[in-house]
Amino acid sequence: MSRRQHGWTFIEVMVSTAILVLLLVLMAEALNTTQHSWMTSRTAAGTQQNLDAANGIIGRQLQQATLQTRSGYDMNLNQIVPASDLHFVCGPAAELLPGLPGTCGDAVFFQRPAADTGSGLRQALQCCGFFVQYSGDEAWRPVFSNQIPVQRRFRLLQFHQTASEMTLFQSSGVNGTPPKLAQLTSRTDLYEWFSQPIGGGSSSYPSHVSVVAENVVAMFLQTTPAAQRCYDTRRQQWEPGSVTAAQTRHRLPEMVEVTLVLTDEASWARLNVEHADVLAGEVRSFIQGLSWLPDAMPQSLDALKQMMTAQGMSVRIAVFSVPMGD
Known part of the structure; x- marks a missing residue:
């Protein structure tokens, strides 16, 4: 062997x-x-799912926005002008919702025809709106989930108020006078029909504020024609005599371009609550320091993406246009 x-x-x-x-x-x-x-692939799918949800809901409901415009007579101008009892406004969320912490980018609020199941009306007006806020998820968690750690995220939120809850047509109490909304000259008072129901807290939202998509860091809106970043169909009430106010008086914009800045869940899941809060504060401060006028929008988006990427965040920017009509 x-x-x-x-x-x-x-x-x-x-x-x-x-x-x-x-x-x-x-x-x-x-x-x-x-x-x-x-x-x-999973991260990309999650981001795409959030984008599809935001695109579908915002696009569909913005297209339904209505003012039901008619002809009216302005005694001060001594001429026929467009008139409406409704309201469309979009602009910086910090101006539209000054008492709400954590807002980021722009917001939009309007009315649209929709069924009111609470009152049994098949076709009624509904107040609607969209804004972005960084906050915890306490407002949307079931009671039995108290032991689960709070998730603090940027979220795209929807405001929806049925006809039976609307305060839009609140009367001034004097017979023969138009609704209170038509007599207001303060922007703060003029925006109360949506700012008051939304409230100033982030953990006690009423039932008419819901989450559309998570990890939407900011939303920016551009209108055609442009209106100094704030398009308000009642601008003539707080800025009488301006050219912009005359152009937008009770007229919907022709087009709204929506820009969404999204991240993914993995970018935030690696952070604890304290680090997430710090980073969110830095992102919000960075956004507030940039110009978001139409001419500066591309440069500002690039700067924001570079800043967030440097912080280890995955960033995706999506733009879509919504044609308007009444």
Whole structure:
């Protein structure tokens, strides 16, 4: 019997071990690549799902916005002008919702025809709106989830108020006078029909504020024709005599371009609450320091994306246009 039949030589063991290690390394790299691809696909799918939800809901409801404009007579101008009992306004969320913490970017509020299941009306006006806020998720969590850690995120929120809840047509109490909304000259008072129901807190929202999509960091709105970043169909009440007020008086914009800045869940899940709050504050401050007028929008978006990417955040920017009509 030869010596080789009694066992492996030292060199053979070393070669076999080296081959085995090489195979294990290759398998680990393949597994890591597969896992990374799966995580990337899952993250992209989650971001796309949020974008589809935002695009579908905002686009569909903005297209339904109405003013039901008619002809009216302005005693001060001594001429026929457009008239309406309704309201459309979009602009910086900090101006439209000054008492609400954590808002970011722009907001929009309007009326649209919709069914009111509470009152049984098949076709009634509904107040609607969209804004972005950074906050915890306490307002939308079931009672039994108190032991689950709070998730603080940027969220695209929807305001919806049925005809039976609307205060839009609140009377001034004097017979023969128009609704109170038509007599207001303060922007703060003029916006109370949506700012008061939304409230100033982030953990006690009423039932008419709901989440459209998570990880939407900001929403920016541009209107055609442009109106100094704030398009208000009742601008003539707080800025009488201005050219912009005359152009937008009870007229819907022709087009609204919606820009959404989105991140993914993985970018925030790696942060604890304290770090998430700090980063969110930095993002909000950075956004407030940029110009969001139409001419500066591309440069501002690039700067925001670079800033967030430098912080390790995945960023996606989506733009879509919504044609308006009444």
